[in-house]
Amino acid sequence: MAETTSSISRRKLITGAAVAAGGVLLTNLPGADAQQVTKVPAPPPASPVAPDDPTKVPGAPTTAVGERSPFVHPQRAPVGEITGTSLTPLQDLTGTITPSDLHFTRIHAGIPTIDPTKHKLLIHGLVDRPVEFSVDDLKRFPAVTRVHFVECSGNGRAAYRTPKPEMTPQQVDGMTSNSEWTGVPLATLFREAGVQTAAKWFLAEGGDASLLDRSIPVSKGHDDALVVWGQNGEPLRPEQGFPIRLLLPGYEGNANVKWLRRIKLGAEPFMTRWETSKYTDPLPGDKIRMFSFEMDAKSIITSPAYPERLTGPGWWPIRGLAWSGRGRITRVDVSTDGGKTWLAAELLTALTNKAHVRFEHMWQWNGNESLIMSRATDDQGYVQPTMAQLKAVRGPGTDYHFNSIRAWRVARDGVVTFEANT
């Protein structure tokens, strides 16, 4: 049984990631023979060499840009080229901030190269004064810095539809990431343009080759929406929307339009492809839910998790992340007996609004097979549902917003595997 871990090949892992992402794999474009190729992350280099006693030899010189320890290789799992996805390695993270180069990505027409001195944001439509801002203009407004998660509402789709024991936290839920964002409240820009009372929706459009566009309620713009240029202490990365993106705290990732170039105020939603054909949720009774922006409360244990193996009975930390798109996480409960009994976990970090929270529970494993799981509760009184509860209400064929309780099975030999059915 201990073989399970090692016998699962790298290729199998990657395939799992591809399915999990639901990404589009495009190479050799265009053409009917376009190959379905999964980009395999470069394997970590052979074991780095470290001196036997680092106190006896001077180390390496300083560098202009720092690098990770040669012993550490967190990697996203990129899938697809022009339209693609890469998943955050949740199991490799500490605390709550996702390093910017590990923030998940979802792209629909490649990552554009944008000259920030040429980029503009136009605000028009039902406003008193159409206005265009350069990036430098935007930086002159009073700024705010806030920590928020961004989660794709397709996160967890593979775990919902086609779960496998050999799924890592990254493959289960790697489309959520958490950053410190800096930018200007959209409300400030709305005042600048004089948004009219007749305006109930705004169209946000990106400046990439997909010109991705979403209709957002104006109330969100007056509430906590931001136009951000900074992420984790530096300008946005190109794949995160450089030079500016829309940040809608708690809303599904797709609506947080990257490379933001235009905001148009209107009386009605615009009904773009991204809020009709996609990002809508089929429900039983021939219904299809639309404009389901808010991400429901969710949590996942990131350790122990597949492909880890506990080396024996004793004390083990159960650690993970919890978040809610509607407010603050107020508690996370952990069960080590498949949901029969629950204990409140320690919340290790600030209970920030619409942000990842790190939880921990010290577990004395007795060596028996155990099913461990976590359950988040937010300040709206919302409790993360089980898979059975979610499926009963949404149906097996629903799409998006997969926030059921996730479990990990710890076998007697310490091998940990994923269990979706809670």
Next chain:
Amino acid sequence: MRRALVIAMTLAVAACRAEARDDYLGDKEPQRFGIGHTPTPAEVAALDIDVSPNGAGLPAGSGTPEQGATIYAAKCASCHGKNGEGMAPAYPQLVGGPKGVFNFASDYKIPRTIGNYWPYSTTLFDYIRRAMPLTAPGSLTADQTYALSAYLLNREGLLPAGATLDARSLPAIQMPARSHFVPDDRRGSTGGPKVR
């Protein structure tokens, strides 16, 4: 007593700031900062490409399913298949989903296509114009985009052969899935057994 002290100190600090800075204009932030520039109508028009369900934003021009079939074969079939059947998982199926079937929640494998899933016909024109073909977005003329929309709607049985699609006729097409869409009702749910 404490309050009086605080007020006195605040006044003193404010006075200091006012005196120390000759650029001081008052520290109450204005409603508007007057930053940014007013775009010309032409600058707005160049970017204002969205199309609404009532047809607002549709350009002049027209096309027929027959014209669209030729353009589709040349510019779209390589990815979406000869008959719009798509190539899973990369290239979406565009047409041919089961008609009159809306129980998508029962099985994610039920194909969701323009005819059985898209609630608004205008979305088709808007999306094709802005994003397709994938490798040459923005390259289609208004006539070509009408023709392609006409072709795909005809394949779904929503536009007769020979019909002309334009800014008037496109928004008039009623999409079968429209009445099945409902607004988000999750807010206020306590989750768990009461999840929505």
